[in-house]
Amino acid sequence: MKAINLYSVFFLLLLIFSSGLLFSCGGTEQKEATESNETDSVAVEAEQVVETTNPSEEYQTFVSALDTTQMSSSKQAAEKFQELYASATPKQADEGFLIFDKLYNSLAYNLDEQHYKKSSESGEYDKYDQIAGIYNGYNDGKDASSEMMSYHNELANHGFGIGMVEGSTYILQNRDFLKGYFYDKVSEPMKEYLIQKNKEAKEIFASDGGLIISPTRLAERVIWAENFIKENPDFYPKLMKELKWSKKSYLTYLLEGMDNTPLFDYQTKEITQDFAEAYQTVTSSYSDTETAAIIKPYYEAIKNNNTDKQKELIEKYQDEDKIYKNEY
Template sequence: MIKKSLSAFILLICIFSCKKEAQKTSEGKIEKDTVSKIEEKEEDLFKPIDTVCTSKNKTEDYIAALQWYQQKTEKEIARNSPEQNDKLYEDYIKIRDKYTACLSESLSKVLVEYVNYYDSESDSYKFPENIKELSTQLKKGSLEFTEVGEGYTEIWSLPDHYFSLFKGKVTPDYNSYIEQLSKESEGLYSADAGLVISWKDLGERTIFWENFIKRYPKSSLVSRAKEMYSDYLYDYLFGMDNTPTHEHSDGTIYDENREEFNRIIKKYPNSNVAKKSKELMDLFDAKIPEEEIHKRINIEREY
């Protein structure tokens, strides 16, 4: 009898303990859920400033908006399909471009004076504290000051910003497109009416876009790819005002360009870039007038 009473007593204690533990767990879960909901509510309470530029907005307002949209986009990317992320990428770029334009407008005086901070003796920039602080703020929004030549400075997104967000989360054509733009944004393409990258790099870029068009003929990005391809091919064949591929007086192709054309012909013999390169050399070597060569090559720059 005593044994039975003792067993019953122990059982009651166990039941009471289990109920108490379950209550603690439940309370903990409720507390955690409540905190989570409060955090979400606080996040929802923040509303980014409008994309319409106004002098009332400060640099930190635009940066906060850029950060908010980035966090929002990251969450959407995680639950979207690749096709949905293609559309999200396009929308995200438009929003960032608008905020960047507003920032450029509000910091116009800084952009004009930026080049003056270059010190020729040390071949480096010497920025005052306010410019250093601005640079730090811009980086929080994945932006940076970029010199574009002829004394101009602009605000650009960091080269890898878009690809770091959308890598592997979009369709193959968009993934390839965004990755290539990321690479091409690592430095200036041209400045002061002259090419900045090497002729070889330009040749490889041109080949990339030719292959992109062939690989993704039905992509919604094809029209943009064709425009870039045409611009690059024109510059590759004829050069720019301050970096031509040939001597205008007698049509002699410069040695480095002839060497580059032959490299492309050998490496990509079946490409249109190789075909146009050979055609250009033959026409110049035949002393055909430059104006006529432009007509026969039939490539126009889009800008």
């Protein structure tokens, strides 16, 4: 057996000692590092909690304190939304929009009451005609006075405008206002809903007992609502209720026409070309929809001059709560 080199033994002992020392020091450093990491982790988690805390309670408090008779409240609420929901989730942003929407509706109602009173007291009904319909695209405002255009711009800057129905002007919601404040924050279903409601608000569907849009456009609204409801069954109850109401109203007019836009020509008693085209579009282009299933047998009964079947189907759809009774 070879003799063990004393230097080697010494080196081995030194290595073992050094390792123990390093282990001891390393353990202390590791413990400190772990504690430091844990502290940092807690700080990060706390920061994340702050970032994702739902701001809706604070927003509700802010909005509740605003004056629902002043148009400036809408812009204050919209700007506060952007501030509070900057890091919010889409679902949280949806909640915030619902809070805003309640204020927005109250403002529109109160501002219209003020508009009616002001117009009545001053007797200046006609001056608002100059800017009525700009939001809807029915008026380019070229003939409006500087005073009226200034008023229009002020309204638009706060989410409102002037509309007209049967010769009378009123305050309406200019929903273009919502684009810059809410579209990039809310969920995709909410954004789709807002885009559609803005489109429908601009394109007034009826006035003075008659359709303004074509029956085909009316049918497309029914189809859109049907598909949206089917794809988003858990959409917000308040808005879902409104969607179902409008879908039911549109379908009622699509099946029965209106006084000044009759389903059947008053002279020939035949279905008008516009309604026939709408029915053909639904049954061919949207054949897999519930709307098509409703329209198809009804249209067949019309083409066959089967008035008893037509009446039977209308009563059936009313009993099934698909359309309204005596809607107009």
